[in-house]
Amino acid sequence: MPGPRKLPDRDELAVWRDFVETTDRLRSRITTRLHDDTGLSSGDYAVLLALSEAPGNRLRSSALAAHIDWERSRLSHHLGRMERRDLIHRESSPDDSRGAEIILSPTGASAFHAATVPHLRAVREIFVDALTPEQLKAAGEIAAALRAHFR
Amino acid sequence: MPGPRKLPDRDELAVWRDFVETTDRLRSRITTRLHDDTGLSSGDYAVLLALSEAPGNRLRSSALAAHIDWERSRLSHHLGRMERRDLIHRESSPDDSRGAEIILSPTGASAFHAATVPHLRAVREIFVDALTPEQLKAAGEIAAALRAHFR
Numbered sequence: 014m015p016g017p018r019k020l021p022d023r024d025e026l027a028v029w030r031d032f033v034e035t036t037d038r039l040r041s042r043i044t045t046r047l048h049d050d051t052g053l054s055s056g057d058y059a060v061l062l063a064l065s066e067a068p069g070n071r072l073r074s075s076a077l078a079a080h081i082d083w084e085r086s087r088l089s090h091h092l093g094r095m096e097r098r099d100l101i102h103r104e105s106s107p108d109d110s111r112g113a114e115i116i117l118s119p120t121g122a123s124a125f126h127a128a129t130v131p132h133l134r135a136v137r138e139i140f141v142d143a144l145t146p147e148q149l150k151a152a153g154e155i156a157a158a159l160r161a162h163f164r
Numbered sequence: 165m166p167g168p169r170k171l172p173d174r175d176e177l178a179v180w181r182d183f184v185e186t187t188d189r190l191r192s193r194i195t196t197r198l199h200d201d202t203g204l205s206s207g208d209y210a211v212l213l214a215l216s217e218a219p220g221n222r223l224r225s226s227a228l229a230a231h232i233d234w235e236r237s238r239l240s241h242h243l244g245r246m247e248r249r250d251l252i253h254r255e256s257s258p259d260d261s262r263g264a265e266i267i268l269s270p271t272g273a274s275a276f277h278a279a280t281v282p283h284l285r286a287v288r289e290i291f292v293d294a295l296t297p298e299q300l301k302a303a304g305e306i307a308a309a310l311r312a313h314f315r
């Protein structure tokens with residue numbers, strides 16, 4: 014049983030603010046580079062990545078929402094915009110509560126393929142190159158500890 | 165001089181994906197808790213925090229935008245909504261390119277004050293409690309290394 018909750022002390026709070034502000038800037042720098050280099054938003058990329066790794070390049074919208082940790086309504090609007098750009102197709106089955114099936118289109122597969130190298134280069138330059146091997150290892154351990162604690 | 169850029173290897177890429185997905189979920193959990201507990205969005209909180217720490221509780225909109233790392237147009241829309249909720253006031257000076265002066269209102273100061281303890285409690289429960297003291301220290305060092313590399 015945990016004891017009574019204290020508030021973070023000054024040092025803990027300073028680390029929190031540093032960490033959350035810096036990871037926010039990290040995300041925005043990677044997102045800007047992705048968009049400048051490839052025309053894809055981070056949401057586009059997350060959807061294309063999930064579909065490209067799914068069996069048969071297709072996923073139910075409910076599974077896709079869980080996979081990328083988005084609300085279904087937000088995802089649904091985003092998928093509408095991606096469908097109009099021919100990056101994905103949707104096969105609706107109105108009586109299925111798990112939602113439409115989302116399918117990677119040839120255009121989407123080709124956009125994802127073309128984005129891979131520029132995106133990986135940005136990840137290397139902005140994230141990997143900033144850290145020592147020990148810091149990179151620690152980043153993985155911190156992520157694992159936070160994830161385990163979410164549950 | 166750095167050598168030719170390589171792409172991240174499989175392990176580096178796994179750490180990147182883990183790290184970015186997990187910090188995204190961390191942010192969304194803290195944001196949801198903040199909103200549930202206090203009615204403030206993370207943008208509201210960032211603005212109120214910056215103003216509450218500024219001399220005289222006032223900042224030029226240009227300085228505020230730089231401080232919280234937002235585009236000025238996005239900030240301007242957000243400040244309009246905060247002004248309608250009486251959380252801030254704006255004093256415009258049309259010939260000043262640094263933008264209007266943004267002032268913390270008594271309502272804003274009181275909303276920020278009331279949010280402090282619930283927000284700090286969420287930071288402790290969701291972030292600090294998830295990590296060992298060594299991991300917390302490493303999180304601060306990773307943030308510092310990333311920030312130094314942005315420049």
